[in-house]
Amino acid sequence: MPEFLLDGRSVPFEPGQTVMEAAIAAGIYIPHLCWHPAFEPHGSCKLCTVDIDGRPASACTRPAEAGMQVTSGSEALRRLRLRLTQMLFVEGNHFCPSCEKSGDCELQAMGYYLGMTDNHYPHFYPRRELDASHPDILLDRDRCIFCELCVRASRKEGKSVFALAGRGPQTRLVINSPSGRLGDSELDAGDEAAGICPVGAIVRRNTAYRVPIGQRRYDLAGIDEESLARERPLLGRADGPTED
Amino acid sequence: MxxxxxxxxxxxxxxxxxxxxxxxxxxxxxxxxxxxxxxxxxxxxxxxxxxxxxxxxxxxxYSFLHERPHGEYAISFSDCPVDRFLGQDELIERLCRQLGVAPGQVRDDGRVSVETTSCTGLCDQGPALLVNGRAIPALDPGRIDTIAGLIEQRRPLEQWPGAWFRVEHGIRHPGPLLEAPEQPGKALELALELGPAGVLERIERSGLRGRGGAGYPTALKWRYCREAPGEHHVVCNADEGEPGTFKDRELLRLRTGDLVEGMTLAAFVTGAREGFLYLRAEYGFLAAELEQHIAERRSAGLLGHTILGREGFDFDLHLVTGAGAYVCGEESALLNSIEGRRGTPRNRPPYPVTAGLWGRPTVVNNVESYIAACRIVLQGAEWFTRHGTERSRGTKLLSISGDCARPGIYELPFGTPVGEVLELCDAGEPVGVQVGGPSGTFIAPPEFARRIAYEDLSTGGAFMVFGPDRDPVAIAAQFSHFFAHESCGFCTPCRVGTALQQRLMERICGGRGTVADLQELEQLAGLMRQASHCGLGHTAANPVSDTLARYPEYYQARLQGAALQPQPGRPPADSRKEVARDA
Structure with a gap:
């Protein structure tokens, strides 16, 4: 098997695998929010930025090559990822203490993992529309980080309920239904798209406090450990790029 | 209706x-x-x-498409530092006052809306606006008043004075590319003699590099595409959106034949049978002429089936008009836009030469590159290499605008020093020059000996001159607004970074900035450069970091609590005015 070097460790890979896939397979965590082993890589959150042979690259989209020298665990990259995480916090309205996703939220867990103690940047306090029209699912756009996991999951399920509209800082999640509201869409609470949101933007209703604070996903393990345990078995499930 | x-x-x-x-x-x-x-x-x-x-x-x-109806007369003023120098802000204010409409709003009766849009490519004859997509350059208060009257009378655009819509060519300094007479079909005849390998060899020997600014060797691009298996496409990037550039506007009119012939040559080399010319929406006024030219070449046997009678040489060309998105100048975003999608840049690799339009191998070149390729086939590699430097062969078209007596289009050999360009356009003693537009380099007088060349100051062609009274900080702030507006929003560093940068620059221009804000700007610049998804994010901090490095005293003077000291050549009254405007 060909290999590349990741923070000094030899990582074997199968041709066609990305740096991210090979790293996860080898039990090495590279921070990420928009990547998920079951979907084609997206490359938008940039948390997985690594240094490959002296140049920055996204680990989730870069195909692995034999002999690459990859750095992921440096202090400079931790700082970069911290700033990116802080950017995601300030551009939306993420108030962990009042959010039902707290403890299960990947953005929050990423903040802890990277040693985030403040927001660093000023808050944008955007005004985004909340959609409570669906009986079983709530869409709180204030918490959306534009990872498009719901877009990809719903497309894979053949429903294509979600899409992004707008541009730049005005980007927003929109719903495929006659009224543009979630309640009139085909989304069911059982859909993978309804449960894939890494943050608290799309949440299943009536499930918020079934697991008490203190016993939630990231109360029990850090995001690095949890991510490897959950995502490693799913490797290889991703399809090729799907048409949107 | x-x-x-x-x-x-x-x-x-x-x-x-x-x-x-x-x-x-x-x-x-x-x-x-x-x-x-x-x-x-x-x-x-x-x-x-x-x-x-x-x-x-x-x-x-896309900026030109809206869910909510715009006015029956939708007016977009070009928003660019150069248009502003020419009094754009006062004209917007004047028109809005006369029509009783607020900027960015639609009047209650739906008759008219007035807004600003990113630079429309008429900096050499601004201030300019678009009304229902049609360009009117050379605005002045009198014309604004007449426009307001025509709108109130609800006169259709066809009844507006035709001369208003005339865009001058603005060629100030032609060179070998602009002077050579077009010879329709001649380069294709030669290509049939040379064969695809011969054409490639000629272009390779000429050292032609992409004229968009990135400088990728054209022959290499064509060769990689040719070698990739499957059906091929040829695409022309005529989405000239960099603020301050407008030379493609004229190449598309004056060199249409060479352009289409250059694309046909690329098709001949790669075996592509279908091509697309992606025109920026702001140049929609050129579409009819381009369509007509394409149709004429079809009738002349220079496009379509069996070109010049050669069995199997089939290539047809389609025009696609963009809809107002600077990022679509990035080649993979442009391909998404042609495919009818959001114009977000794709992940690379793979590159378009192996997986472009609909995943097929695609050559994407800029207008000037195709024209140069056509002339090289016609006149030989040696004709081309007579001009330029070792690493930057040939000539470059510059779009010169701003504070100079002779704005317009200049064709100059690569290697020409900035100082010489400034003399040619009679620029006096500028405080700085933005070479290559906001994504390029902002240089100060000590650097005017630097040269226009890939190895020094690489440029897609924009050359904005800023006179001694201009404030580099205010200009950088305007460009930071431009990038935040044009960021596609796909990746975190650019989507949030450009917005943060814009806010910081507004603070500084408003006199509320601190030393920590300057440090933050530098850090943001590094982060966007390192982690962004595409060239837009990589360069979005250039105007800020370039001016921070070259004009620290202008920034210091703006900081909170700093005594407002007169700058050389910049009276404080002027600075107060600019602060107020930018706040």
Whole structure:
């Protein structure tokens, strides 16, 4: 098997695998929010930025090559990822203490993992529309980080309920239904798209406090450990790029 | 007025439902209904086999398409530092006052809307606006008053003075590329003699590099595409959106034959049978002439089936008009836009030469590159290498605008020092020059010996001159606004970073900035450069970091609590005015 070097460790890979896939397979965590082993890589959150042979690259989209020298665990990259995480916090309205996703939220867990103690940047306090029209699912756009996991999951399920509209800082999640509201869409609470949101933007209703604070996903393990345990078995499930 | 769904069905009947027609259909609905309401989206989505949300996503991405109707007369003023120097702000204010409409709003009766849009490519003859997509350059207060009157009288554009819509060529300094007479079909005849390998060899020997600014060797691009298996495409990037550049506007009019012939040569080399010319929406006024030219070449046997009688040499060309998105100048975003999608840049690798349009190997070159390729085949590699430097062969077209006596288009050999360019356009003693537009380099007088060349100051052609009274901080702030407006929003560092940068620059221009803000700007610049998804994010901090490095005293003077000291050549009254305007 060909290999590349990741923070000094030899990582074997199968041709066609990305740096991210090979790293996860080898039990090495590279921070990420928009990547998920079951979907084609997206490359938008940039948390997985690594240094490959002296140049920055996204680990989730870069195909692995034999002999690459990859750095992921440096202090400079931790700082970069911290700033990116802080950017995601300030551009939306993420108030962990009042959010039902707290403890299960990947953005929050990423903040802890990277040693985030403040927001660093000023808050944008955007005004985004909340959609409570669906009986079983709530869409709180204030918490959306534009990872498009719901877009990809719903497309894979053949429903294509979600899409992004707008541009730049005005980007927003929109719903495929006659009224543009979630309640009139085909989304069911059982859909993978309804449960894939890494943050608290799309949440299943009536499930918020079934697991008490203190016993939630990231109360029990850090995001690095949890991510490897959950995502490693799913490797290889991703399809090729799907048409949107 | 027919209802929106009727207009949508009509537009679909006219343009068809091939994915490349999506923007054309949306443009037509926008033009006739002044907006694209949800009912029309549904008709379009059904016809194109897309979801309504996707169509909504496409509409929301482009500045010239809107769900909410704009005015019957939709007016967009070009927003660019150069247009502002020429009094754009006062003209906007004047028009809005006369029409009783607020900037960015639609008047209650739906008659008119007034807004600003990113640089429309008329900096050499500004201030300029677009009315329902048609350009009017050389505005002055008198013309603004007449426009207001015509709108109140509801006079159709066809009855407005035709001379207003005339865009001058503005060629100030022609060189070998602009002077050579066109010889339709001649380069193709030569190509048939040389064969694809011979054409490639000639272009390779000329050392031609991409004229968009990145400088990738053209022959190498064509060769990689030729070697990639499958059906091929040839695409021309005529999405000249860099603020301060307008030379493609003239190349598209004066060198149409060479351009189409250059694309046909690329098709001959790569075996492509279908090509697309992606025209920026702001140049929509060129579309009819381009279509006509393409049709004439078809009749002359220079496009279409069996070109010049050669069996199997088939290539046809289609025009696609963009819809107002700077990021579509990035080649993979441009390809998404042709495919009728949101113009977000793709992940690379793979590159377009192996996986471009619909995943097929695609050559994407800029207007000037195709024209140069055509001339090289015609006149030989040696003709080309007579000009320029070792690493930057040939000549470069510059779009010169701003504070100089002779703005316009200049064709100069690569290697020409900035100082010489400034003399040619009679610029006096500028405080600085933005070479290559905001994504390029902002240079100060000590650097005027630097040269226009890939190895020194690389440029797609913009050359904005800023006179001694201009404030580099205010200019950088305007460019930071431009990048935040044009960021596609796909990746975190650019989407949030450009917005943060804009806020920081507003603070500083408002006199509320601190030393920590300056440090933050530098850190943001590093982060965007390192982690962004595409060239837009990589360069979005250039105007700020370039001016921070070269004009620290201008920034210091703006900081909170700093005593306002007169700057050399910059009276404080002027600075107060600019602060107020930018705040």
């Amino acid at each position: 027919p209802d929106a769904t009727e207009i949508a069905r009509d537009a679909i009947a006219r343009h068809g439902t091939a994915p490349v027609q999506l923007l054309a259909v949306l443009h037509e609905i926008q033009r006739r209904y002044h907006g694209i309401p949800r009912a029309a989206m549904e008709v379009v989505a059904r016809a194109f086999g897309r979801s309504v949300a996707e169509v909504e996503g496409v509409i929301g991405f």
